[in-house]
Amino acid sequence: MIEELGGDFFQQLRGFYYTARTGSVRKAAQLMNRNPSTISWQIRQLEQQLDTVLFDRYMRRLRITPEGERLLEWTISTFELLRGMKSDISSPGGTLRGTASISSNLPFSVMAVGIVLAFRKTHPEVHIKIRRALTYEVVDDVASSRVDFGLTGMTTDAPHCRLEELFTARPLLIAPRDNAFGLPERPGPDDLTGLPFISFLAENMEESGDPYFDTSLRSLPHPLDIVLSVNNYHLMLRYVKQGMGVAVMDEM
Template structure:
């Protein structure tokens, strides 16, 4: 068994098909199929269920995925440990919640300073991203903080104000809370938790909760009068400035939100992640030098 076999296996597992993995890795499909069959032969077990919609992991396949995540992550760590500290290189996978509005600036500055690093970005909700960092599927992630976990190290990033976002014609935040559906991200989202906490404090049972996958869709739906949401003030700024939505302050115990950058406490702090953290810290202090 070679590292490349595990990389192919990971790709098939995440893409859900041999064809998808072949496209991602720039391999021919027959090669991917042959490597998966050889891996199954070596391990004496079937790793995938084959069906008309593609391939899904068997219980044994899920077990191997956990091992392969750790093995590949350790390999990346080993490579990073021998890099020139001033010129990091390699692949870095970062997770983020949807509303980190300084993220484009961070990524742009990091890319221009360290062009040999290939950055990949994954979006999700806080709870999922925390687990992905713990399980070494991500090198780090921006999540709603604080995160108190023995396997997590957190670095302060930003603190923002949350606002209740409503249709532009709304006049009373409490009326909106009582009468409008909540438009939220999936379970595990920090903003959703804050909104639910506020409702509980007010003794309000929501009319309905409607889950969405993107911030743009949530704000567009609020503008259309479908419901209300709670997001960082910066996230709603453009819609508010265009007169598409209204935004209201919320109680202080609800209205402050911290975004932190997390990494695994068990992992070696690579040069590439150390430099990424330095860019985050510079951004939070607004001391980034111009890009040029």
């Protein structure tokens, strides 16, 4: 038996989803083109129907509760299922139609151009959306079901995501061509001690967001001398070129 649901139930779930992702009723309302009062009402209705508290409200801030986290997972799964149903029913005879959304960092976006062109020739009725993003944004886009899948480099597992390895890229130590560091052809841990490092800056303004500083370089016997942190790899290379320091990046 299929239980009867109110006609606004899915809209209430959408309001809850955007509020949970943004942490703000106001931001959720902007994304949904609704009034904040409407989103607040939707969340209250959900809490009444489910007899639970979805957000802790303190000092005008919303913090999702454990029950809210569980509902968020169910909400994402529900809308993924609905999207799959619509795609399946609207593609009779195996003809693919609809939209495929991809989140990808810049190197992978460039590499995927030929693949996308070949796919479009075979499936001309599929509209493809590609969003260029940083690695942490790609992971968040996939985990929140904002996109169908993502393409990026990873040094650790991503929660709530299924990873498939396409290939392995080597980490490289990048240094100015003319430098006085006296590095051997294959530097070891002792060679890195005392070098001025330029690291990748995470969204939360912490150097630990650097994928290599947070994993493989953490095991070094001495802490690295980080002289600059920046959240753009191209800028990191520019500072290396100017002789400010060295950086660790993969060969992508």
